[in-house]
Amino acid sequence: MADPPVTTKHERILILEDWNFFHIKGGHAKEGGGQMNFKHKKRKKNNADINVHGAIGGDEKVILETNLKTCRKYSSETLSCFIDRELTEKEYSAIEEHLATCLECKNIINTYQSLEGHFTAGMTSALSSMDTARLKSRIMAGTDGENLNRQNTVKEPTDSGFSPSEPWKDIIRKLLHGKQPFFSNQFFNTRKFYLQLTSVAAIILVSISMIYLQKEPSFSGGPSAIITSVDGDISSVMILETQEEKHTIIWYKEV
Amino acid sequence: MGFKVVTQAHGKTGEQELIHQLKQGNRQAFEDLVDQYQHRLLAIACGITLDREESLEIVQDVFISVHRNIHNFRGEAGLMTWMRKITVNMCLNWKRKWTRRFKWSHHSIETDQGHFITEVETGNETPESSYMNREFETLVMEKVSLLPEKFRSVFVLKTLENISYEEIGQTLGIKTGTVKSRLHHARKLLAESMQMKTKVQ
Numbered sequence: 001m002a003d004p005p006v007t008t009k010h011e012r013i014l015i016l017e018d019w020n021f022f023h024i025k026g027g028h029a030k031e032g033g034g035q036m037n038f039k040h041k042k043r044k045k046n047n048a049d050i051n052v053h054g055a056i057g058g059d060e061k062v063i064l065e066t067n068l069k070t071c072r073k074y075s076s077e078t079l080s081c082f083i084d085r086e087l088t089e090k091e092y093s094a095i096e097e098h099l100a101t102c103l104e105c106k107n108i109i110n111t112y113q114s115l116e117g118h119f120t121a122g123m124t125s126a127l128s129s130m131d132t133a134r135l136k137s138r139i140m141a142g143t144d145g146e147n148l149n150r151q152n153t154v155k156e157p158t159d160s161g162f163s164p165s166e167p168w169k170d171i172i173r174k175l176l177h178g179k180q181p182f183f184s185n186q187f188f189n190t191r192k193f194y195l196q197l198t199s200v201a202a203i204i205l206v207s208i209s210m211i212y213l214q215k216e217p218s219f220s221g222g223p224s225a226i227i228t229s230v231d232g233d234i235s236s237v238m239i240l241e242t243q244e245e246k247h248t249i250i251w252y253k254e255v
Numbered sequence: 256m257g258f259k260v261v262t263q264a265h266g267k268t269g270e271q272e273l274i275h276q277l278k279q280g281n282r283q284a285f286e287d288l289v290d291q292y293q294h295r296l297l298a299i300a301c302g303i304t305l306d307r308e309e310s311l312e313i314v315q316d317v318f319i320s321v322h323r324n325i326h327n328f329r330g331e332a333g334l335m336t337w338m339r340k341i342t343v344n345m346c347l348n349w350k351r352k353w354t355r356r357f358k359w360s361h362h363s364i365e366t367d368q369g370h371f372i373t374e375v376e377t378g379n380e381t382p383e384s385s386y387m388n389r390e391f392e393t394l395v396m397e398k399v400s401l402l403p404e405k406f407r408s409v410f411v412l413k414t415l416e417n418i419s420y421e422e423i424g425q426t427l428g429i430k431t432g433t434v435k436s437r438l439h440h441a442r443k444l445l446a447e448s449m450q451m452k453t454k455v456q
Contacts (some may be wrong), residue, residue, distance in 0.1 A: 076439065080435070084413065086420050111446045115446060115449070118392045118395040119395050120414060121388075123301065127301065136286075138315050139293075142315060142318075143319055
């Protein structure tokens with residue numbers, strides 16, 4: 001094969017097949033990469049992502065050179081499929097037989113496989129320096145307390161003994177845990193806000209229940225029974241009820 | 256080839272049992288899931304995003320997503336297939352500007368004569384050849400990072416996971432023919448950029 005003339009205007013590294021002359025019309029390529037239209041002697045028009053050094057404009061002839069050439073019996077794309085066994089058995093056997101005598105095609109196969117081997121090894125090395133133990137801790141912490149089985153539509157009994165007939169206690173429990181911020185505003189995501197909101201909510205609920213029951217708020221002496229208690233991340237709430245008057249006392253403590 | 260050798264093989268029966276335990280809310284089963292698959296998912300994320308911190312966050316989000324949605328998992332495809340797809344989607348939707356923050360070395364591996372190292376010794380490595388191999392790996396990683404994302408995604412999935420073109424296509428939402436073309440293009444770009452020649456043994 002005769003040596004193609006070398007352009008002296010610019011140096012280009014364009015990755016395409018074999019020896020080809022390209023008459024580049026129009027288009028602009030930014031330095032370092034881009035996309036441009038060019039004319040191919042075999043095809044009418046083609047687009048490609050290319051690496052370029054310097055801008056290209058107007059009509060320029062560019063020499064394309066590749067170090068890896070097939071023997072022309074099989075394209076490099078076919079050989080790429082051969083590596084991945086994405087050919088029919090018949091095609092695979094034919095290429096396998098061909099590789100026994102064709103150094104050019106064998107070179108391409110070895111090159112592609114070598115690149116992948118080095119990439120895998122390089123990735124292994126890179127990952128070894130990453131803190132996967134900490135990643136695991138974050139994952140486990142991020143999923144702590146979440147219920148995997150969401151098909152259960154009945155409210156689950158919790159350790160605090162909430163029953164479905166008292167949903168307001170469940171609300172307090174969720175607020176105390178504070179895992180899921182319900183406002184997107186950063187101000188409302190603070191734990192302090194949860195604590196204040198919890199106490200306000202508890203007071204409102206107690207007041208409503210007192211008004212509903214038309215009882216005057218008076219306190220009697222005597223032992224109280226703990227109805228329920230809830231321990232959250234930032235505070236604990238205990239709900240007590242006096243024995244005789246059945247007054248509800250809500251006591252909370254910041255942890 | 257591929258990261259599958261890192262993960263212990265999980266027979267079909269074993270995976271079905273794991274899925275069952277996960278759906279039951281078994282915390283230990285979830286921890287086993289993380290132990291088995293986090294490295295593979297991290298490798299995929301790193302290969303596509305090229306961002307160490309982002310990859311860690313993505314993998315964390317993947318497992319949290321799996322934790323929340325396991326009850327919806329029908330098991331028609333394998334667990335790893337499902338998690339791989341979630342990982343790839345998160346990587347491709349990564350909105351931040353792509354930068355090379357992965358701490359790969361960038362110095363060249365020219366010899367004293369100014370030639371690039373092209374031969375790769377295998378077996379019976381001397382300290383010098385071992386050093387050269389590490390440097391070569393670094394250069395390959397750098398060249399991979401320069402690939403356009405659409406080529407790099409396919410290359411990463413094929414190289415690290417060794418899955419079929421069809422499965423790569425399903426993961427990325429592209430046709431099998433497109434996978435074939437992009438993978439070939441990625442390999443060719445890498446080989447040419449490395450100016451590689453290899454000896455035929």
